[in-house]
Amino acid sequence: MKKKINFQEIKSFLLKNKKISIPVFIAIIVIVFFVFRASESDVASIESVKFTDLKKSVRATGQVVSETDISLSFNKASVVRSVRAKVGDKVNSGMILATLDQGQAFATLTEAKGKLLGAEAKYNKILEGYSNEEIILAEVAFKNAQTDLVNKKNNQITVVANAYQTLLNSSIAAFSISTGDTQIAPTITGTYVLEKEGDIRISTYQGGSWYFDGFGLVNAFGVVSSTTPQPIGESGLYIQFPTTFTQGNWIISIPNKKATNYLTNYNAYKSAIEDQTIIVATAQSLVDQRQAELNLKKAVARNTDVDIAKAEVLSAEGALQSAQSLYEDTIIRAGTSGTITKVDIKYGELSEIGKPVITLEDVGNLYIEALINEANIAYLKMGQSVSITFDAFGKDKNFTGVIAHIDPSAETNNGVVNYKIKVSLNEKDETIRPGMNANIDILAGQVSNVLAIPYIAINKKDGKYFVDFITNEKNKKYEDREVQIGFLGDNNLVEITSGLKADDKVALRKD
Structure with a gap:
């Protein structure tokens, strides 16, 4: 503890010693000041x-x-064929959110399923044996599958051909070849029937009357008419010129990629080809299955046959798993239930392997x-x-x-x-x-x-x-x-x- 200074005692001391010199007096004052400062409470x-x-x-x-925060991506690069989810959608585990082009993958998967079924049927029947009635039924089923395959192939050929014909006839029109030509172009009518793509070039010239020549996809000749459409060779198309025109050169592109309905017709044609692949592959798979079943019913079981049939089942299972994996690579599925919070892909785009395109979160x-x-x-x-x-x-x-x-x-x-x-x-x-x-x-x-x-x-x-x-x-x-x-x-x-x-x-x- 700091001791408090008694200032009364200092005063008495100074009064009793009046003869103290000035320097000593000042020194005493300074000492007292600092002692006083030191005695202040802290x-x-x-x-x-x-x-x-x-x-x-x-x-x-x-x-x-979010407890669930999953970024989903494709495992292969291909064209996006469907986007089934949008931001805010609530989805359940396993739901398909987007797909790529699946034609080949689906066909391979269907074929693998058919082969596995055939291998299993063969193995089981080798163990059990078949009656004559079962063999007859198997032959009928096989023939029916073959007939169905032929019918579906023919039907799909027609469907694809019609879609292609529609594509080729996408709003056919003539366009001037000459830059800056402002005259009205001829009107093109009729239905194009040649089933091949390319250009038809039209040129007009005067030889007493006005005539036109056509060359390219077809060779054509005719009189220029503004009242009656004239055939353009054997193309199925007709050309009618405006009332007033001058000598000119025009091009007719088949198909017309500038047409407003071109993209719709093109996508319909591609879709028809994909459907053809899937439908024919499915029918062919059924034929293969029925053939395998018939062969099994006619076979005589031996130990080596049983072992071979068992090996074929295992091989078919492996092929199916591989095909299933390739098919799943074309799909984005919801790994769990939740809400879509981000979609960064559109129909028709080319996907990138591993790039996150859909985000799934459990916002609840x-x-x-x-x-x-x-x-x-x-x-x-x-x-x-x-x-x-x-x-x-x-x-x-x-x-x-x-x-x-x-x-x-x-x-x-x-x-x-x-x-x-x-x-x-x-x-x-x-x-x-x-x-x-x-x-x-x-x-x-x-x-x-x-x-x-x-x-x-x-x-x-x-x-x-x-x-x-x-x-x-x-x-x-x-x-x-x-x-x-x-x-x-x-x-x-x-x-x-x-x-x-x-x-x-x-x-x-x-x-």
Whole structure:
């Protein structure tokens, strides 16, 4: 403790020694000044020991994430043939979301299924044997399958041919070859019948009357007429000229790729070809199956036959699995139930292998991820209640949750050690979306009606805790007193478990 200076004694000393020289007098004054300064109290403020409630809160910011967050992509590069999902759609596990061109893959899969069925049938019948009636029925089934295959092939040839004919006749028109020609072009009518692509060039000339020549896909000759359409060779097309015209050269492109209906007709033609491949492959697969079944019914079983048939089944199973895998490469399926939150692909585009094109999230099962500093992680445990606000809604709208997970390992960034926690939401609110910023407040602990003082009043010496206990509040005198501390709460208040009582005073020193 610092001793207080007695200024009355100094005054009496100076009055009794009037003969002191001026320099000595000044020195005495300086010494007294600094002694006085040194004698001032170092107490900044005095705090009373009071009963209060303490709580410890851990606060952090985090982000809303989905329990399910899957980026889906194709496993092969091909043309996108369908996009069946859009943003906001709720889908179930296994649903097809998008497909690529499947013609060849589907045909291969169908063929593999047929071969497996045939191999299994062969194996089973080798073991069981067949009656004459079963053999006759198998022969009939085989012949029916062959007939069906021929009919479907012929039918599909007609369908494809009709689609191609429609494509070739896409709004046929004549266009001037000469740059800057502003005269009205001839009108083209009729139906093109030559079933080949290319150009027909038309030239007009005067030889007493006006005539035209056609060459390219056809060789044609005719009289220029503005009233009666004239045939263009054997193409099935007719040409009629405007009332007024001059000598000119025109081109008729087959098909007319500038036509407004060209793309529609082209896609219909391609679709017809794909359908032809699938339908014929399916019919051929059935023929193969019926042939295999018939062969099995006629065969005589031997041990080697059984072994061979078993091997054929295994081989067919492997081929089917391979075909199934190739087929699945043309499909994007929902791996789980959820909501589509992103679609980045369109019909007709060329897919890229592994490029995410659809995002699937479970927006009905959201949680918050946050990083907690190592200094606070010991206060947290599973199941603790959490108060939550979102930047998007403001501080006045409150939500609740619980700690659902605490990572056992730390994340270190620039020397700062944090632990990731997950907070599940109690409320199911459709306005809460993945990616939103969240503010969490966790009540880590609390005690009621305990003695507490500011933690800054605690002095630690040799592993023990002390306070500057006020012995004379007026003169701000204090002494060391050992205390025991307990719960450390918010606002830097600490519980005193022994050493002080209510209304005791402690000093907060300057310094």
